[in-house]
Amino acid sequence: MYVCMCHAISDRQIREVVERGAVSLSEVQAHLPVADCCGCCAQTAQDIIDTHRNTIRQAIAA
Template structure:
């Protein structure tokens, strides 16, 4: 899904940047122009980042 319509940034792109080591919105913004125009997507972008970090830290069921 698109998170940032102004710049065409998807949740997948944000998760890829988090997988490369970004852990905050500010760090993601170093790689992607998300939440730097109108700002409406800032909360959603933050939720994607936090959700992806949380899901990566959960143990996988055997």
Template sequence: MYVCLCRGVTDSQIKQAVEEGAQSVREVNDLLGTARQCGKCGLTTRDIVNQHLDAMQSARSSLAYNAA
């Protein structure tokens, strides 16, 4: 789905940026150029980044196990 029509950025590109190391909305905005023109994509970008960071953290947590 297109999130930023001004820059042609999709939700998949935002998720990929997070997977490649972006740790904040600001970092994603800097990498992809989102929220630079009309700004309408800012809230959606924030939601996608936060959800994807949470999902990645949950996946890491579920892989951890107690060795004791």
């Protein structure tokens, strides 16, 4: 699913950056131009980051 329509950034791309170690929107933005134009996708991007970080934590704990 596209999260950032301005730059055609998908949820998968955001999750990949989180898997490489990004833990915040600003860290994801260092790798992808998400939420740096109109900003409408910032909350959705943050939700994806938080959800995926929790998924990774749960997988490690199991």
